[in-house]
Amino acid sequence: MFEVGKIRQDFPFLMKAEQADPQLVYLDNAATTLKPQSVIDAVVRYYTESSVNIHRGDYALSYEVSNAYEGVRKTVAKFIQCEPNEVVFTSGASAALNLVAYGYAEKVLKQEDVILMSEAEHASNVLPWFRVAEKTGAKIEYLPLDEEGVLTLEGFKEALHDKVKIVTLAHISNVLGAVVPIKEITALTHQKGAIIVVDGAQSVPHTKTFVKDWDVDFLAFAGHKMLSPTGVGVLYGKFELLQQMDPFLLGGGSNARFDKNGHVVLKNPPFKFEAGTPAIEGVLGLDAAICYIEALGFEAIEQHELELKHYTVEKLKQFKHIKLYNEKSQSGIIAFNVIGIPTQDVAAYLSSLGVMVRAGNHCAKLLSEIIHTQETVRASINFYNTKAEMDIFIDALKDITLEKCIDLIF
Amino acid sequence: MSDLLKDPLILRQIIMDHYEYPRNHHLVEDETYHKAHMASESCIDDITVMAKIENNVIQDVCFDGIACTISTASTSIMSELLIGKTLEEATEIISEYYKMVELLPYDEEMLQEAVAFHQVGKQANRIKCATIGFKAIETCIKEHKHDQ
Numbered sequence: 371m372f373e374v375g376k377i378r379q380d381f382p383f384l385m386k387a388e389q390a391d392p393q394l395v396y397l398d399n400a401a402t403t404l405k406p407q408s409v410i411d412a413v414v415r416y417y418t419e420s421s422v423n424i425h426r427g428d429y430a431l432s433y434e435v436s437n438a439y440e441g442v443r444k445t446v447a448k449f450i451q452c453e454p455n456e457v458v459f460t461s462g463a464s465a466a467l468n469l470v471a472y473g474y475a476e477k478v479l480k481q482e483d484v485i486l487m488s489e490a491e492h493a494s495n496v497l498p499w500f501r502v503a504e505k506t507g508a509k510i511e512y513l514p515l516d517e518e519g520v521l522t523l524e525g526f527k528e529a530l531h532d533k534v535k536i537v538t539l540a541h542i543s544n545v546l547g548a549v550v551p552i553k554e555i556t557a558l559t560h561q562k563g564a565i566i567v568v569d570g571a572q573s574v575p576h577t578k579t580f581v582k583d584w585d586v587d588f589l590a591f592a593g594h595k596m597l598s599p600t601g602v603g604v605l606y607g608k609f610e611l612l613q614q615m616d617p618f619l620l621g622g623g624s625n626a627r628f629d630k631n632g633h634v635v636l637k638n639p640p641f642k643f644e645a646g647t648p649a650i651e652g653v654l655g656l657d658a659a660i661c662y663i664e665a666l667g668f669e670a671i672e673q674h675e676l677e678l679k680h681y682t683v684e685k686l687k688q689f690k691h692i693k694l695y696n697e698k699s700q701s702g703i704i705a706f707n708v709i710g711i712p713t714q715d716v717a718a719y720l721s722s723l724g725v726m727v728r729a730g731n732h733c734a735k736l737l738s739e740i741i742h743t744q745e746t747v748r749a750s751i752n753f754y755n756t757k758a759e760m761d762i763f764i765d766a767l768k769d770i771t772l773e774k775c776i777d778l779i780f
Numbered sequence: 781m782s783d784l785l786k787d788p789l790i791l792r793q794i795i796m797d798h799y800e801y802p803r804n805h806h807l808v809e810d811e812t813y814h815k816a817h818m819a820s821e822s823c824i825d826d827i828t829v830m831a832k833i834e835n836n837v838i839q840d841v842c843f844d845g846i847a848c849t850i851s852t853a854s855t856s857i858m859s860e861l862l863i864g865k866t867l868e869e870a871t872e873i874i875s876e877y878y879k880m881v882e883l884l885p886y887d888e889e890m891l892q893e894a895v896a897f898h899q900v901g902k903q904a905n906r907i908k909c910a911t912i913g914f915k916a917i918e919t920c921i922k923e924h925k926h927d928q
Contacts, residue, residue: 714848716826718906744846776795776849779900779910780788 372670380406380662381754395759400544400572400703400750401728402594405655409597412658413651423647425623439650443640444655446604449660450579450589455614458605458640459648463571464494465777466590466605467538469643470567471498474588474607474615475536483506483535486564487772488513488521490543491738495569496736499538512645515740518696519546523554529773530562537566541573545732545746547703553584558586565611572597575752576675576701580669581606593652597659602652605643612639618744621645671753675702678751678760685764695741702751705741708770713745715775720747722778723766732765785888785893791896798853803860813840814920825851825909829859829916833924838862838870841917850897850906855913857894861864867905867921874914881910 383404387394396404420435427433440454447454460466475485485499489512503510511534514525515542521539530537537559542549552568559566565587570579574589575596581589588611593602607615617624617636624645628634630766636642663671679702686692686706695705706718713729720727728748738744749763785791813830827845831838841859858877862870879886879892883901900910 712848712852714909715850718903772796772799772849773792776792776799777788779795779850779897779903779906780791 372666372753373490374674374754377666378754379757380408382407382410384754390724393762395725395762396753397749397755397759397763398726398728399749399752399755400595401595402600403575403752404754405597405599406659406662409599409655409658410661412655413599416651427658435650438657439648439653442653445657445660449664450574450581450604450606451583452581452606453609455638455640457499458607458612458643459653460590460603460605460643461589461601461649462594462603463569463592466603467494467567467569469605469618470588470590470607471502471610471616472616472618473619474611474642475502475508475614476501476505477537477614479506481506482533483508484531484533485510486513486529486534486537487511488515488518488539488543488555489740490515490545490548490734491538491540491735491736492544492569492571493735494571495538495540495567499536509533512736513539515548517741518698519543519548519665519737519740521548521550521555522698523551523558526555526558530558530564533563534559534562534564538566538569539566540569540571540598542576542701543734544572544703545734545737545748546705546741547572547699547701547750548696549577549700556585561622565734572701572703575663575670576668587611593656593659597662598656599649599652601649602656603655607639609639612643612666615639617643617645619643619645623647635705655729668752674753675751675755676700678702678755678757679704681757682749682751682760685760686767688769691770695743695746703745704749704751706749707743707746708767711770711772711775713747715772716747716770718778719770719775720763720766723762725763725766727763785895785898791898794857794893794896795849795853798856799821799849802843802852803858804840804863805844806842807844807854808840808842814923816916816919816923818845818916818919824914827851827855827916829855829913829920831862831917831920831924833867833921836867838865838867838917838921843916847912848909850900850909851912853890853911854894854897855916857892857896858913858917861892861894862917867925870917870921874918876916878911881907 402601422432424436424439443454443457446457494541513529568586570589570591574591589606624642626635693707717729791838813832819826825847829843832840876886897910
């Protein structure tokens with residue numbers, strides 16, 4: 371039974387937020403999520419009870435921490451349905467996408483090859499590819515999107531051709547929350563002999579991921595957008611692709627041996643990509659985060675988040691001064707504008723009433739031509755949000771005016 | 781002037797007016813103008829300010845771009861305030877404006893309509909918006925002095 375009131379008690383931030391005046395309503399979950407006590411405890415437990423480095427198993431404590439750390443690889447593998455040796459720990463989704471771009475794509479792409487992406491992508495899934503294109507002479511092509519940022523299979527088929535070697539796409543867009551039919555797109559990509567890279571930053575926290583069943587080649591996600599500490603993320607890669615991929619960081623922990631003539635033998639994946647001491651507390655926190663999410667179950671999470679989204683959209687639709695950009699998308703992201711008021715002023719006004727949302731272009735700077743606006747306000751829902759919170763948000767928007775926004779500075 | 785400061789309705793009216801009808805709101809194709817493009821770190825405001833400086837006097841200021849109410853209105857007011865001023869006068873006005881934004885004592889007479897932002901310093905996250913145009917004109921003046 372999904373009891374949101376009970377769930378909220380696990381989040382110290384929410385308990386404080388409810389007591390604040392005005393009550394704080396956190397609706398910027400696409401940026402990062404709040405942390406439950408179990409995740410905070412996992413981090414604190416590491417520093418109070420273990421503290422030592424991993425992979426230095428000469429003493430019992432290090433051996434135990436190493437085991438716990440490697441145990442998280444198994445937890446992640448089960449969570450996204452792959453093998454533990456296909457899970458590379460990174461500092462986040464950006465690091466994971468950069469690793470694929472420089473370690474794999476730059477190695478295999480040739481002049482005139484094509485990287486296919488969408489204009490709704492986050493900067494982290496655009497800028498590394500720009501650089502790879504510049505270095506290899508490959509070209510970037512964009513997929514057609516409708517005005518809600520939706521990519522259709524027909525559109526995808528039309529854009530795909532023999533020169534395409536890499537397709538890179540967010541499973542769920544961070545601005546419009548559009549969900550891509552990833553399994554079908556992967557099958558079409560493979561028919562052309564190309565590989566697919568999936569940015570799972572907004573999808574892995576909110577919907578079940580099946581990398582093997584979908585057959586995707588790479589998938590990146592961040593821990594902090596799904597309850598874990600910041601500083602940890604994951605790159606999934608098919609093992610044979612990880613073998614071909616080069617690390618873009620070298621150092622301790624990634625090599626098996628080297629000599630002074632410069633002969634280096636790297637470890638096998640995933641270890642060859644993990645040079646240096648990782649965010650151990652982050653990885654241990656990720657374990658607690660996954661446990662928490664799995665205990666709730668994605669079915670309940672999705673149902674609750676979509677219910678809140680639809681409830682809010684139905685109410686906002688009745689306001690003539692609100693323009694919605696993604697009414698239909700099946701995720702907890704609501705992108706909108708208040709007609710005649712800049713996004714930053716809207717966000718500042720909502721903030722004055724305790725509501726936290728994000729204003730701007732959300733790092734997706736190519737999207738403006740598709741949705742015909744430079745900026746949007748984004749409210750993003752997580753499973754711990756409530757109808758009462760959405761009502762505070764809706765009420766705040768009900769009678770917003772430019773005058774009220776300006777009055778904030780007096 | 782002090783009375784004006786006590787009436788938020790009038791101050792709000794000044795800001796509304798400059799936001800809805802920004803003055804000098806255009807750019808020019810003229811090589812003799814100095815140009816400063818300001819894209820704030822918050823990734824929202826993105827404005828360009830141009831200034832023509834001749835014989836030590838700011839002859840013209842204009843601007844364009846995407847910006848919030850505070851950025852647009854403060855830049856519009858800045859343009860009116862500084863056109864026709866010598867570089868010394870302009871530098872003094874800019875410095876008084878920054879004092880006001882930091883909630884320090886400042887010269888009200890010198891700032892004229894810009895006093896509408898006298899409380900903006902209480903909203904730390906909007907200081908960037910209220911100073912973006914002033915930073916831009918400072919860049920133009922610096923560039924001009926460098927060229928001399």
